[in-house]
Amino acid sequence: MTPWHDRRVDAPDGPDARAIEDHYDRYPYPEGDTLEVPTPPAHVAGTLSFLARRRAADALSTRPRIWVAGCGTLQAATVGLTFPEAEVLATDVSTRTLERAAARAEAAGARQVRFERRDLRDPPGPARFDLVICTGVVHHLADPARGLAHVRAALAPNGLLQLMVYNRAHRSVLAPLRRATRRLGVPDEDPLTTAGRVLEAALGPRCRSPDRELLESLRDLRTRHRAFVADILLNPCEHDYDVDGMLALLDAAGLRFAAWRHPGEWRLSSVLQDPVLRARAAALDPMDEARAVHEIAGLASPMLDVIAERDDAPARPPYDDDEWAAMRLVRSRGERELTLGPDRPPRERRIPPYRVERGTVGGTIRGGHGAPRVWAVPEAARPVLEACDGETSVAALEARFADEASRDDLRAMLRTLSPLDVGLLAPVWKPIEPTR
Numbered sequence: 001m002t003p004w005h006d007r008r009v010d011a012p013d014g015p016d017a018r019a020i021e022d023h024y025d026r027y028p029y030p031e032g033d034t035l036e037v038p039t040p041p042a043h044v045a046g047t048l049s050f051l052a053r054r055r056a057a058d059a060l061s062t063r064p065r066i067w068v069a070g071c072g073t074l075q076a077a078t079v080g081l082t083f084p085e086a087e088v089l090a091t092d093v094s095t096r097t098l099e100r101a102a103a104r105a106e107a108a109g110a111r112q113v114r115f116e117r118r119d120l121r122d123p124p125g126p127a128r129f130d131l132v133i134c135t136g137v138v139h140h141l142a143d144p145a146r147g148l149a150h151v152r153a154a155l156a157p158n159g160l161l162q163l164m165v166y167n168r169a170h171r172s173v174l175a176p177l178r179r180a181t182r183r184l185g186v187p188d189e190d191p192l193t194t195a196g197r198v199l200e201a202a203l204g205p206r207c208r209s210p211d212r213e214l215l216e217s218l219r220d221l222r223t224r225h226r227a228f229v230a231d232i233l234l235n236p237c238e239h240d241y242d243v244d245g246m247l248a249l250l251d252a253a254g255l256r257f258a259a260w261r262h263p264g265e266w267r268l269s270s271v272l273q274d275p276v277l278r279a280r281a282a283a284l285d286p287m288d289e290a291r292a293v294h295e296i297a298g299l300a301s302p303m304l305d306v307i308a309e310r311d312d313a314p315a316r317p318p319y320d321d322d323e324w325a326a327m328r329l330v331r332s333r334g335e336r337e338l339t340l341g342p343d344r345p346p347r348e349r350r351i352p353p354y355r356v357e358r359g360t361v362g363g364t365i366r367g368g369h370g371a372p373r374v375w376a377v378p379e380a381a382r383p384v385l386e387a388c389d390g391e392t393s394v395a396a397l398e399a400r401f402a403d404e405a406s407r408d409d410l411r412a413m414l415r416t417l418s419p420l421d422v423g424l425l426a427p428v429w430k431p432i433e434p435t436r
Contacts, residue, residue, distance in 0.1 A: 017093070017119065019236040020140050024094035027192075027230040028073050033340040035074060035108060036351070037081045039333045042390055044082055046330060046426035047419045048131070048160055051259035052307050053316035055323075058158040059429040064130035067091070069120060069151055070137030073100040079133060080110025081336070089129075091118035107340045120147040123154035130156055135164035135305070138249075139239045148253035155310055161255065164305040166240040169298050173211045175240075177202060178233055195233040196222050211299060243291045246304045255308045264365065264421040265302035266290040270373060325398075327427035329414065330390035353424055356382065365422060375422045377413055380404065384413070390428040 038044050041062040049059040062083060068076050068090040076090030090105075090113050092098050098115050105113045118124060120134075120141065132155055134148075141147040144165070155161060177198055185194045199219045202209050209215050222229040241249060250257055260266050268281035268289055281289050294301045319327075334353040338346040354363040362376030384401055392400075394414060398407050405413075417424040 017121075017142065021093045023230070023234065023236055024092070025096045027227040027234070028094065028097045028100050029227045029231050030072060030074055031225060031227045032074065033104070035078045035081065035104075035336075035338045035340070037078055037336040037338065039082075039336060040330070041083050041085075042428050043330050043332045043426045046428050047423060048162070048307060049429065050419045050427050051261070051263070052160055052309060053258070053318065054429075055316075056429040060130060060160060062086075065128060065156070066131045066133065067124060067129045067154060069132055069134040069154075071097075071101055071115075072136075073097055074104060075133070075135070076101045076113050076115065077105040077108040077110045080105055080113040081108060081338075084110075084112070086112070088113045089116065089124060090114070091116045091124070093117065093119055104340055108338055108346055121150055123150045126153055127156050127159075129154050130159050131162065132159065133162045135162065136166075138163070139165045139241070140235060140237050141239075142237060144239055145249055145252035148249065148255065152254045152310060157310065158313065159309070160258070161308040162261065162305075163250075163308055164261075164303055165246055165249065166238065167294070167301060167304050168240040168242050168245070169294060169301050170303075171238070171240040173209065173214060173299075174232055175238075177215075178235070178238070181233055191234050192222065192226055192230055195229065198233075214299070241304055243287065243294050243304070246306070247287075250306075250308050251311075254311050256311045256313065258307045258309050260290070260302075261305040261307060262302060262365075262423075263419070264373070264423075266293050268292055268296075271297045271300065324411075324415075325395040326393055328390055328393050328429075329388040329397075329418075329425045330428045331385055331388040332424050332426075354385075361385065363422075363424075375416075377417070381413060384410065385417075385424070388425050 045060040063085045066088045071090035138144040181195045332353040335351040360376040365373040
């Protein structure tokens with residue numbers, strides 16, 4: 001008996017939908033056995049709420065109803081552990097993917113996750129989920145806007161959608177190779193073998209790839225990470241987007257852009273050293289700045305990873321100074337890294353949220369696909385960070401540390417460490433659940 005409910009849908013998308021199912025049955029993705037679980041839940045919920053300009057009345061709780069739409073083999077377990085008291089539904093079209101996902105959730109201890117074999121064109125009930133996570137999925141549909149509209153139908157009126165679609169700058173080098181692989185394939189050869197032959201040919205002395213380093217990396221990975229390379233070179237249906245294309249996709253599905261998941265990556269200062277252009281960027285509105293990042297950074301531009309909401313959700317203004325002063329900040333406690341294995345408990349290690357060395361507190365920002373960014377504040381700021389316990393307001397921090405730093409300097413540091421940039425600190429509008 002399978003541990004999920006099977007919802008096979010024969011909708012008018014035709015053979016493309018079945019081709020995607022067959023692809024992921026053959027190459028369940030991802031292959032890895034390591035989960036990276038951010039902690040605590042209040043910090044994760046607070047980050048999403050802050051980026052979407054939520055207030056106490058509509059902030060995401062640490063016990064949300066979550067739909068992981070297109071869960072792959074690892075995301076369901078990761079989400080279940082990130083929000084251990086949440087109601088989590090994980091769906092996918094691939095039977096083999098769901099088998100692995102369910103086994104990994106069981107091994108990791110995310111036993112509250114429920115699995116269903118379900119197509120995105122068949123959303124699980126109307127307007128019920130506080131958070132829908134749909135990353136790397138809709139761009140494999142024949143009609144992404146139609147599929148995303150069905151996701152929107154499952155979103156509660158104040159719900160949040162975490163969406164990632166392919167960045168055109170990342171995929172433009174690969175699309176011709178995918179077409180060549182299909183054109184040159186033969187029935188009696190493993191398609192991944194054909195893809196390997198095409199990679200070797202593209203790297204030959206008579207060819208000149210616009211990104212030789214990327215193709216060499218794929219060639220080296222094709223035997224050790226078969227599903228990864230197959231997802232890049234063999235997927236039967238794929239769409240990609242620039243910034244405006246992503247906004248148009250949201251609009252066509254009845255959704256509205258709320259924020260980038262990693263806003264700091266979409267500032268020109270993250271990719272430019274030129275002080276003149278940095279200064280000119282200050283005159284741009286945020287979306288024009290994002291367009292410039294995409295145009296200039298190319299392969300180093302961030303993922304199109306966004307937070308969206310229903311287009312009938314109320315408009316939410318930026319936080320004013322009084323709201324900021326009243327926010328109770330909680331710091332990230334880093335990540336739990338769990339490595340799963342057959343017939344043994346998961347191995348776990350803790351990844352700290354920052355390090356203290358050479359008179360500074362700092363770390364590396366890995367989010368957003370762009371080049372990692374290093375951040376640092378003076379070690380004297382450490383007591384301030386340790387006081388960010390989810391119960392102490394910004395105003396109280398300013399009063400407590402008035403002798404060590406001016407109000408403006410302290411507030412500037414806290415804003416830099418907020419989800420708008422570093423992401424170490426996030427506000428909490430509701431009581432933190434007891435530590436487990």
